Amino acid sequence: MRNLLFLVFFFSFSVSFSSSLETDSKDFNVTDMIMHHIKDSHEFHILDWNGKGVSIPLPIILWTDNGLVTFSSSEFHHDDEGTELVTKKGVSFVKFHEEIYYASPQPNSFGQYLILDKNNYPTNLKPVDFSITKLVFSMFLSMLLLVLIFGISAKKYSKSNKGIPSGIAKFTEPLILFIRDEVAIPNIGEKNYKKYMPYLLTLFFFIWINNLMGLIPFFPFSANLTGNIAFTAVLAVITFAITTFAGTKDYWKHIFWMPGLPVPMKLFLAPIEFLGIFIKPISLMIRLFANISAGHIIVLSLISLIFIAETVWIAPLSVGFTVFISLIEILVVAIQAYIFTMLSALYIGSAMEEHEH
């Protein structure tokens, strides 16, 4: 049975390879499609209908040389190649590969108001883009959901019921207690953990719900927010800031002048420990970003097999694997949220640790 499955698998791959060689790459570019999904977007694409994309326009907010400029992304008319010009406050903008540029005064030979270098990369200047993009929209939605879920949970406790939760709180309380008992207390310690509980809880649920929302493949979800480096960077920087401010004298001493070691060893260790301060949050940032992006890429690649092979016969295999990977992803996103939170707690805890010599 297993051999048969492998046979089918390899056969399908050979089919996909041969067919991808035959098909014109302009018809369907898997890399472009996947990258387009993984990255941010100025409109929320819902579906394609009769060859036309149906999408929700989102507000574009730009900080330009002439001050704040806002307009709807629908004014670009789904253009993403820099051919559609939008002029506001006397400044013209074009959108190229989901980046907004100051438009060139004259279009180039492809009708793009851009000056492209030899790598097909625009050399135009960019305004600072504070747009409510697909990811920001998704993030706001997750905030709303979190406030609703936990706001309602908090209301499910009453004095008359002796603090026994009811309703949704029955589901959320074990998660909260898990963060308290398995993450905060073991890593930070019974004495100090209470101060950091709100941060750890918010962090865990914010990452988790966004991870999960990213896995749901339809509007208004499917945004790859937690697989965006800007998102993970902010959270990692916050953890870094908390760790730095929580650091005791002992912590800094252990970094710059490790006690109990000969002087040459201390000198040798100091730069390594110093770098470690930064490597820790950077590892946090990259771990979450890479894991979630990779999950999205795998699922999309498996689905793309159908289009690469251009045969419906590969669909069962493709869908089967997609379901399998998606189930694993459900586990992975929870684990990644847990790991981010756990390591944050660990770093905070290690900065507050009181060593005994």
Added chain:
Amino acid sequence: MDLVTPDVGLLFWTFCSFAILYFLLKKFAWKPILGSVNDREDSIREALLAAENAKKEMENLKSDNEKILKEAKIERENMLKDAREIKTKLISDAENQAKDQASKLIESAQLAIQNEKNSAMNELKQTVVELSVGIAEKVISSELEDKSKQLKVVENMLNDASLNN
């Protein structure tokens, strides 16, 4: 390269969102939830402690009861013993008293009998003397002329005769 270049806008919005979410959830969710959970855990701990104390108290009470019961038993036995002693003492006292009284009664009766006997003897002696004198007088008056001489002889004889007392 696009993929690993953080977007300024998203950095900004993520930071704002996280900050807002942090304060909202802290105020409206984490504080009340953790507060209730803590209160509940405290009350459970207290209840367990109270139960433990009650159990201990119960045990104390039980041992106290047993002690009291034991003491009561001992007291009862003592009382019974005392009662028995009193009973025997009472009986023996009564017996002794009765005996004393009886012996006293017998004694006085004997004394009275003796007295009566003595007085009866004396009377008898007197009566015998008078009788004898009468008889002798008659005998002698009939037989003898000299009455006084004869009386003297009889009296002597009577005195000599040993009458047992």
